Amino acid sequence: MNSLTEENYLKALYTLADLKGEANVNDLSKHLGIKMPTVTSMMKKLASKHLVHYESYKPLRLTENGKKEAALIVRKHRLTEMYLVEKMGFGWEQVHEIAEQIEHIQSPDFFEKMDELLGFPKLDPHGSPIPDKNGETVWQSYEKLSNCMSGDTVKIAAVINTSGDFLTFLNTREISLGLQLQIISIESFDQSMTVNFENHTNEMLSSTVCERLLVEKISSIPQ
Amino acid sequence: MNSLTEENYLKALYTLADLKGEANVNDLSKHLGIKMPTVTSMMKKLASKHLVHYESYKPLRLTENGKKEAALIVRKHRLTEMYLVEKMGFGWEQVHEIAEQIEHIQSPDFFEKMDELLGFPKLDPHGSPIPDKNGETVWQSYEKLSNCMSGDTVKIAAVINTSGDFLTFLNTREISLGLQLQIISIESFDQSMTVNFENHTNEMLSSTVCERLLVEKISSIPQ
DNA sequence: GTAATAAGTTAGAGCAATCTAACAATATAG
DNA sequence: CTATATTGTTAGATTGCTCTAACTTATTAC
Numbered sequence: 001m002n003s004l005t006e007e008n009y010l011k012a013l014y015t016l017a018d019l020k021g022e023a024n025v026n027d028l029s030k031h032l033g034i035k036m037p038t039v040t041s042m043m044k045k046l047a048s049k050h051l052v053h054y055e056s057y058k059p060l061r062l063t064e065n066g067k068k069e070a071a072l073i074v075r076k077h078r079l080t081e082m083y084l085v086e087k088m089g090f091g092w093e094q095v096h097e098i099a100e101q102i103e104h105i106q107s108p109d110f111f112e113k114m115d116e117l118l119g120f121p122k123l124d125p126h127g128s129p130i131p132d133k134n135g136e137t138v139w140q141s142y143e144k145l146s147n148c149m150s151g152d153t154v155k156i157a158a159v160i161n162t163s164g165d166f167l168t169f170l171n172t173r174e175i176s177l178g179l180q181l182q183i184i185s186i187e188s189f190d191q192s193m194t195v196n197f198e199n200h201t202n203e204m205l206s207s208t209v210c211e212r213l214l215v216e217k218i219s220s221i222p223q
Numbered sequence: 224m225n226s227l228t229e230e231n232y233l234k235a236l237y238t239l240a241d242l243k244g245e246a247n248v249n250d251l252s253k254h255l256g257i258k259m260p261t262v263t264s265m266m267k268k269l270a271s272k273h274l275v276h277y278e279s280y281k282p283l284r285l286t287e288n289g290k291k292e293a294a295l296i297v298r299k300h301r302l303t304e305m306y307l308v309e310k311m312g313f314g315w316e317q318v319h320e321i322a323e324q325i326e327h328i329q330s331p332d333f334f335e336k337m338d339e340l341l342g343f344p345k346l347d348p349h350g351s352p353i354p355d356k357n358g359e360t361v362w363q364s365y366e367k368l369s370n371c372m373s374g375d376t377v378k379i380a381a382v383i384n385t386s387g388d389f390l391t392f393l394n395t396r397e398i399s400l401g402l403q404l405q406i407i408s409i410e411s412f413d414q415s416m417t418v419n420f421e422n423h424t425n426e427m428l429s430s431t432v433c434e435r436l437l438v439e440k441i442s443s444i445p446q
Numbered sequence: 447g448t449a450a451t452a453a454g455t456t457a458g459a460g461c462a463a464t465c466t467a468a469c470a471a472t473a474t475a476g
Numbered sequence: 477c478t479a480t481a482t483t484g485t486t487a488g489a490t491t492g493c494t495c496t497a498a499c500t501t502a503t504t505a506c
Contacts, residue, residue: 005493026453038494040455057454057501087310088336098330105324113311228463249483261464263485268462280471280484
């Protein structure tokens with residue numbers, strides 16, 4: 001059994017690897033708000049438990065086993081988020097913090113019940129996939145809005161980095177999953193986009209926002 | 224903010240005091256499965272936080288503040304148990320362990336939402352009162368079945384010590400809260416009771432069982 | 447290709463929570 | 477009322493997770 005602390009390192013490693021392909025000590029340190037020497041020693045500990053491949057000065061990699069353990073924590077996190085939104089009436093911006101705690105509950109029954117009551121969902125409220133009981137994830141091939149071209153029509157499929165602030169920002173703009181929009185223009189100097197929503201109003205989205213929105217392409221203007 | 228460990232000591236003190244009026248280091252030690260010296264040092268720590276009145280060799284007492292903190296943890300525990308039974312379909316024998324973990328979740332919103340969804344219940348699935356947001360508890364004046372007399376008709380109102388084994392035992396006998404029974408006879412040598420259930424079958428209940436069932440008196444035969 | 451910067455490691459310390467061993471106070475039994 | 481048993485405390489060690497300070501390796505800039 002892994003401690004709560006170990007679980008947090010595993011999950012961080014898992015999500016960082018997802019995000020940028022690999023993770024190093026410094027990334028992990030910043031992500032967890034824990035100093036590098038502490039991270040190094042925890043990596044040695046996790047290596048001795050065969051959860052992480054660790055070699056001095058090399059990038060960190062989860063073992064197959066480590067990946068699975070991490071995925072199962074992510075599974076608990078995302079199932080919880082879905083449950084909080086669907087069954088308890090929380091907003092998508094409120095659930096991350098609570099799920100961050102509940103993901104450490106040790107009770108297979110509890111999460112199976114959630115899964116069942118939710119009808120075995122595949123995605124969480126932010127559009128992220130929920131790993132299955134074996135830790136396997138079916139990744140949707142979404143694209144960042146920031147990678148799309150002027151003229152493209154897309155549907156918002158998921159958000160990256162589910163911080164409360166960002167989600168509250170989306171709420172005030174009434175931007176939610178499933179919303180369609182067309183890219184009117186892209187400012188070349190700051191990569192901000194002017195987009196047109198379903199309701200025919202135009203709005204400006206900063207590049208930071210566009211970086212964090214994953215979309216499904218509906219149609220594009222041929223070059 | 225109190226640590227998870229501190230919370231467990233506070234809750235233990237609270238329930239022990241409830242059960243037997245006061246608690247000493249040895250009780251707490253046995254109840255928590257932690258050695259006495261560890262308990263002593265934690266008591267000093269909690270005393271320094273003004274949660275416990277501690278004097279060497281004297282019985283332990285929660286301060287008003289300590290009582291409130293403890294009651295609020297018990298509140299979270301019992302609300303959770305109720306939620307698990309009422310909204311998620313767990314059996315009353317399954318919920319204790321899960322609630323033991325969820326009671327430490329730090330999120331007022333989460334428990335308020337539960338309370339709301341449950342319609343502000345006053346009792347948990349085992350018949351124990353749920354303290355209010357100020358930590359106040361309205362104690363029902365139930366009696367132990369073991370204190371009742373031959374001929375009494377009573378209704379089961381609550382169970383003491385909600386261990387899974389005991390509750391499973393009650394399940395197999397189809398004994399649940401609200402069930403009425405009449406005491407036919409009491410064996411004088413072991414205090415076991417022969418009782419008659421609503422469905423007109425007679426059954427024998429050991430004194431251990433009778434000690435753990437709290438009842439409301441419906442009628443009794445005058446002496 | 448060296449100098450400067452960034453990233454990573456080692457050594458050593460601190461705190462929280464636990465333990466054991468030894469000693470001290472209180473309660474109980476005769 | 478003493479002897480014994482129970483309960484409680486003190487002292488000191490251990491483990492898990494964290495830190496800072498000092499040093500090493502790798503990367504980047506010019």
